[in-house]
Amino acid sequence: MESTLLHSFLKAGNLKRWLAKPDCPAVIKECKILFDNIYAPKLSEANVSEGGMDTDRVARVASKAVPEDLRPLLGLPQRQAIMCARVRHNGIIYATSNTHIGNSLVQFYPQGSKSLLVPGSIKYIYQEQDRFVLAVQRQLPTSTDISDPYTIYPHFPAKLYSSQLSVELERVQLDWIYSHYARWNLSATQSVVLSLSRVCRLILTHCIPISPIFPGMNMIFF
Amino acid sequence: MPLQAAGDAPLKIGTPEVMARIRQVIAETQVPSWLNSIPRNFGDAGAGVVKADEWRNLSTIFLPIALISMWGEGTQHPSPETAAVFRRILDHTMLLVSAVSLACMRIMTARRSAAYLQYMTQYIHDFILIHADIKPRPNMHMAMHIPHFLRLFGPVRSWWCFPFERLIGQIQRLLSNHKFGMIFHIICNVRV
Secondary structure, eight states, X not given: OHHHHHHHHHHHHHHHHHHHSTTSOHHHHHHHHHHHHHHSOOOOHHHHSTTOOOTTHHHHOEXXXXXXXXXXXXXXXXXXXXXXXXXXXXXXXXXXXXXXXXXXXXXXXXXXXXXXXXXXXXXXXXXXXTEEEEEEEEXXXXXXXXXXXXXXXXXSOEEXXXXXXXXXXXXXXXXXXXXXXXXXXXXXXXXEEEEXXXXXXXXXXXXXXXXXXXXXXXXXXX | OOSSOTTSOOOOOSOHHHHHHHHHHHHHOBOOTTSOOOOTTTTSGGGOOOOHHHHHHIIIIIHHHHHHHHHSTTOOOSSHHHHHHHHHHHHHHHHHHHHHHHHXXXXXXXXXXXXXXXXXXXXXXXXXXXXXXXXXXXXXXXXXXXXXXXXXXXXXXXXXXXXXXXXXXXXXXXXXXXXXXXXXXHHHHSOO
């Protein structure tokens, strides 16, 4: 069984290499296009491009009356705005909190500045010129006199926050997003926020945690 | 030093309260749709076999959130001794959680590989002391070889066996006439 799998894997590798070479006959390349159309995952160019728009925007996007809390972000006294329920960026779907609460939880760099990372929940997704931007409510910090049992483990990037969200909305571009996060309500007033990035373990807090097990192992980026 | 004297009854870890908290965290945690879900009745026979990716999500997301909320700093226990024992078990478990998280990172560095080794060494060292009644598993030995592979081949995602496991799963679901191997024999004979 293993040798059969290995042979198939090697044959597939050879086939891919041959298709990429210039001396591959045009008829074989034509077959590849056909097979790609049948079997390859269907992601349109718009979906994977920077600040791309969702392909189902025709169904989901509509010009709506601007909610009262979104007006300060739009700047102009316009009454209508193009809004949608979800948007795809680099293959990842972000949604408003009304549509899918889990997909609305994002860590982002405020104003694109990489010095600070804050968690928040997407409330609205609206069109600004030729791209979509997000209106996000920040997760408020918890009171400082409560000890946080989650921050002492340097490679487990969780932290306690208040379960309340800020009332003010914040404009966030799609390329300011760092990753999604998981949230669990520990109590009526506190939530555990855990970064789900599998690329870089970035601690959410400003303080540098010290491992109780390896005191020398301090980290912000690791 | 073992956590209990020779005559004492061993401290129960997997109590119904702990299982209930783990299930509560699985059910209530808000996660994005790309993260594979875990059976909400985790631990029951009816939940079925937990797959490798589900184990990973369980051990790096849901279990630590639940256990820290029960045994972490500032939690309430009947006596300071019980609190200290649970805290020690939690710190020990978090060594494994940290090691698994580091090993599964999509970018691998020499520092991450070294940190994985440090966590794993400490975990195995403490395992014999904390869980004196459980025999060490062969997996622990194998886990100590992973840093070599991380340094040689890079992130675990590019050389783990899950693509093959997925392929085996697809083959198992294929309809067949119980004459195994014929399709692959034909495929392998097609000269590329």
